[in-house]
Amino acid sequence: MRELALHVLDIAENSVEAGATQVQITVEENTRDDRLKIVVEDNGRGMDEQLLARVTDPFVTTRTTRKVGLGIPLLKAAAEACNGSLWITSAPGQGTRLEAEFQRSHIDRMPLGDLAGTLFTLVIAYPNVHWILRYRIDHAEFIFDDEPIKKELQDIPLTEPFVLAFIREYLQRGISNVQEALASPELAHT
Amino acid sequence: MPVVKSLEDLKRLKEEALAKRMARTTTGRAQITVAMGTCGIAAGARDTMKAILEVIEQENLTGVVVTQTGCIGLCEWEPIVQVVVGDEPKVTYGKVSPERARQIMREHVQGGRVVSEFLVPG
Numbered sequence: 001m002r003e004l005a006l007h008v009l010d011i012a013e014n015s016v017e018a019g020a021t022q023v024q025i026t027v028e029e030n031t032r033d034d035r036l037k038i039v040v041e042d043n044g045r046g047m048d049e050q051l052l053a054r055v056t057d058p059f060v061t062t063r064t065t066r067k068v069g070l071g072i073p074l075l076k077a078a079a080e081a082c083n084g085s086l087w088i089t090s091a092p093g094q095g096t097r098l099e100a101e102f103q104r105s106h107i108d109r110m111p112l113g114d115l116a117g118t119l120f121t122l123v124i125a126y127p128n129v130h131w132i133l134r135y136r137i138d139h140a141e142f143i144f145d146d147e148p149i150k151k152e153l154q155d156i157p158l159t160e161p162f163v164l165a166f167i168r169e170y171l172q173r174g175i176s177n178v179q180e181a182l183a184s185p186e187l188a189h190t
Numbered sequence: 191m192p193v194v195k196s197l198e199d200l201k202r203l204k205e206e207a208l209a210k211r212m213a214r215t216t217t218g219r220a221q222i223t224v225a226m227g228t229c230g231i232a233a234g235a236r237d238t239m240k241a242i243l244e245v246i247e248q249e250n251l252t253g254v255v256v257t258q259t260g261c262i263g264l265c266e267w268e269p270i271v272q273v274v275v276g277d278e279p280k281v282t283y284g285k286v287s288p289e290r291a292r293q294i295m296r297e298h299v300q301g302g303r304v305v306s307e308f309l310v311p312g
Binding site: 001006009010013017070071074114117118120121124125126148149152153156157159160161162163164165166168 | 224247257
């Protein structure tokens, strides 16, 4: 993977596979502590202790199409290469929470990449899942919640051209606003 | 497309679209599925999907459903895109770059001609 945003997409796919109806994605950058944290929390079926203990092993997967599962091990390796770690908490029927933390300034830390594209893809492809994104750099924050949009649209599909344009622009602007606030520090601390 | 800012804009756009739809004749429906396992994502499936959605937006195509599926066991052919137009059988395309995706949208989804050079053999 060349972007953290692609890891986010990959981990969120696990949540969908686990039958989640709500997935909350948090990306938090803290310039003072020099940390970058990604959290993906779902209300899917969760994992028992046995599976949980083995899930960071690339030779463990719940899929049947191939014998290796690379998503979580790849993210764990990326975090550990950057002075960070990966934690997963889960229990059957309780959903799953995955957290990956990086040293933000680490030379090997891959760029965040196209987070808007990741969310856009998830929201459109899984309209039955309630998606929430919280993106924060220091004091600047963007929260995206797709529920009010779906409520407004009622039975109009998300793949209608005007809906695609709306969601794409909404995500892009929200995320770049947060990033621009970092670029101008006087805004970031108001 | 005008720039949209809020739910109020969405409401307005919705009403415009609904009014327009009343006048438009129904076109054939198409379903597009992008494989999004770890293999697909690493091979660039997100940007392939974005290219597909971009064409829908730019060409103002209604009645196209875009969904995802996980790894389908053909990792070496990722990104994989499956297309079903109307009642026709499912067509599986392999190594679908954003460029190829735009061509498939133009020729197959809009034009009704399968792009045989991108098919997954078998």
